[in-house]
Amino acid sequence: MAMSQIVLGIESSCDETAAAVLAPDGRILSELVLSQIADHAPWGGVVPEIAARAHLAALAELTREALRQAGLGYAGLGAIAATAGPGLIGGLLVGTGFAKGAAIAAGKPYIAINHLEAHALTARLPGLSPTQPQFPYLLLLLSGGHSQCVVVEGVGRHRQLGTTLDDAVGEAFDKTAKLLGLPYPGGPALEALAREGDATAYPLPRPLLHRPGADFSFSGLKTAVAQLTAAQGQTAVPRPLAANIAASFQAAITDILADRLHNAFLSRPDISTLIIAGGVAANTAIRTRLDSLCATHGKTLIAPPLRLCTDNAVMVAWAGVERLRAGLTSTLDAPCKPRWPLESL
Numbered sequence: 001m002a003m004s005q006i007v008l009g010i011e012s013s014c015d016e017t018a019a020a021v022l023a024p025d026g027r028i029l030s031e032l033v034l035s036q037i038a039d040h041a042p043w044g045g046v047v048p049e050i051a052a053r054a055h056l057a058a059l060a061e062l063t064r065e066a067l068r069q070a071g072l073g074y075a076g077l078g079a080i081a082a083t084a085g086p087g088l089i090g091g092l093l094v095g096t097g098f099a100k101g102a103a104i105a106a107g108k109p110y111i112a113i114n115h116l117e118a119h120a121l122t123a124r125l126p127g128l129s130p131t132q133p134q135f136p137y138l139l140l141l142l143s144g145g146h147s148q149c150v151v152v153e154g155v156g157r158h159r160q161l162g163t164t165l166d167d168a169v170g171e172a173f174d175k176t177a178k179l180l181g182l183p184y185p186g187g188p189a190l191e192a193l194a195r196e197g198d199a200t201a202y203p204l205p206r207p208l209l210h211r212p213g214a215d216f217s218f219s220g221l222k223t224a225v226a227q228l229t230a231a232q233g234q235t236a237v238p239r240p241l242a243a244n245i246a247a248s249f250q251a252a253i254t255d256i257l258a259d260r261l262h263n264a265f266l267s268r269p270d271i272s273t274l275i276i277a278g279g280v281a282a283n284t285a286i287r288t289r290l291d292s293l294c295a296t297h298g299k300t301l302i303a304p305p306l307r308l309c310t311d312n313a314v315m316v317a318w319a320g321v322e323r324l325r326a327g328l329t330s331t332l333d334a335p336c337k338p339r340w341p342l343e344s345l
Contacts, residue, residue: 004078006070007324008102009317010063012055012095013087013115014144015039015046018313019063021070022321024078026126029070031314033307034058041184045174052090059098066313074106079329081320084112085337086145092336100332111320112330116141116342118315119277120152123302125318133273133302138264140257142286143278144170144187149214149264150342151271155322158342161264162214169253170280172218176249179229180242190246191283196239197247202228204252206259214264221252254289261290265297273300281309 005024011017020031036054040046067073074080082099085092096112103110120139124132138161139150147164167175170187177186182193204224207217228245229237237245261274274294280286287303294301308314323329 005321005324006072006076006078007111007317007320008063008067008077008080009113009313009315009320010059010080010082010095010099011311011313011316012059012091013083013085014091014311015051016311017055017058017062018311018316019059019066020313020317021066021072022314022317024321024325026318026321028314029072030066031312032062032066032069033312034062037185044178044184046088048088048090051088052094055091055094059094063098063102074102074108077106077108079109079111079320079324080106081111081113081316081323083115083118083316084334085114085340087115087338089336089338092338096336104332109324109329110332110334111323111328112334113316113319113323114340114342114345115311116146116148116340117156117158117345118319119143120150120158120275120342121155121319121322122277122304122308122315123275124322125304125314128304129302133275136271137273137275138268138271140261140274140276140281140290141278142169142257142276142280144168144174146278147216147218148342149260151268152275155326156328156345158345160343161267162216162260164216164218166217166219167222169216169218169257170278172222172253173280175222176225176246179225180246181236187280187283191250191285193243194246194250194285197243197245199247199251201244202248204248206252206255209256209259212263214260214267216256216260218253218256221249221256225249250283250285254286257286258289258293261293262297265299272298273302276301276303277309279310282306
C-alpha cells in the first residue's frame with residue numbers, strides 16, 4: 001500500500017458530520033457518518049446554526065475514531081481533504097478549519113473538495129461497478145440543493161447541459177412532503193407513502209416536458225400540490241388522498257427527469273454511461289425509470305449504493321485521492337465557497 005497516497009476525507013456541508021479514510025486503490029479503510037436528523041426534525045428542516053454547532057462538537061472525536069479504525073495516525077496519511085463548498089457556510093468553516101489545522105500539524109497537503117465533484121466522482125470508486133467508468137460520462141445530480149445534468153470530462157473538468165430554473169428536485173420532494181404532513185426528512189417518507197397511492201390519480205403538471213434542452217423546473221408542480229392540499233382547509237390531508245398525491249407527484253418527477261435526460265442523450269450520443277448521484281438518487285422509482293431509459297438508449301446506468309448517494313465522507317476522500325493523484329492540492333488560504341459551480345473548477 002502506498003501510504004503516502006492515503007486520504008482522510010471530511011464532510012460537513014449540511015447536516016451530516018462524516019469522516020472516512022481511503023487507500024489509493026479505493027479500499028475504504030474506515031467510514032463514519034453522524035446524522036443530525038434528530039436535531040433538525042423539530043424545525044422541519046436544517047437550521048444552519050444548529051448544524052454548525054453540531055459539526056463543531058462532533059468532528060474531532062469522529063475523525064479520531066475514523067483514523068483508529070483505519071489503524072493509522074495522521075503521519076500515515078498522504079493528504080487531508082474536506083468539503084469547501086457548496087453548502088452552509090458555518091459547516092464548511094468548521095470542516096475546512098479542522099482539516100487545515102490538521103494538515104498544518106501533520107505536515108500534510110490540504111485538498112479543498114467541491115461537494116458536487118465529489119458526487120460526480122463517486123461512481124469511479126473501484127468495486128462499485130464491474131468496470132470503472134471512464135471519462136467522459138454523464139452525471140445526473142439530484143439533491144436537496146442541486147439538480148444538474150453535467151458531462152464529466154475529467155477531474156476538475158465539467159460541462160453543464162442543464163440545471164434547475166427554480167427549485168431543486170430534493171427541495172420539491174421536501175416541500176411536498178411537508179404539505180402532506182409527513183415527517184422530516186420528507187423525501188424517504190414521501191416515497192414510502194407513494195407506494196400506497198395511485199400514480200394516475202391527479203394529472204399534475206410536467207414543466208418543460210417535450211421542450212428542447214436539459215433544464216429542469218419543479219416550482220409549478222409544487223404549486224399544483226399546494227392547491228390540492230389547500231382544498232382540505234385546516235384539516236389534515238386524509239391518508240388515502242395524501243398517498244394518491246404523493247404517487248402522482250413522484251410520477252410527475254420521474255417523467256420530467258426522463259424527458260430531460262432523453263434530450264441530454266440525444267445531444268451527446270458519444271457518451272455511453274450515466275451516473276446518478278445525490279440524495280434523491282436513492283429513490284427506487286426514479287432509479288427504475290432511469291434504468292429503463294438507459295436501456296432504451298443503449299446506455300449503462302451506474303447508481304452508487306444508497307449510503308454513498310447521500311452526503312458522506314467516502315466521496316470526499318475519493319475525490320481527494322483523484323485530485324492528489326493528479327497533483328491538484330490546495331493552498332491553506334483556499335476559501336470556503338457556499339456557492340461553487342462545477343464549471344468554475
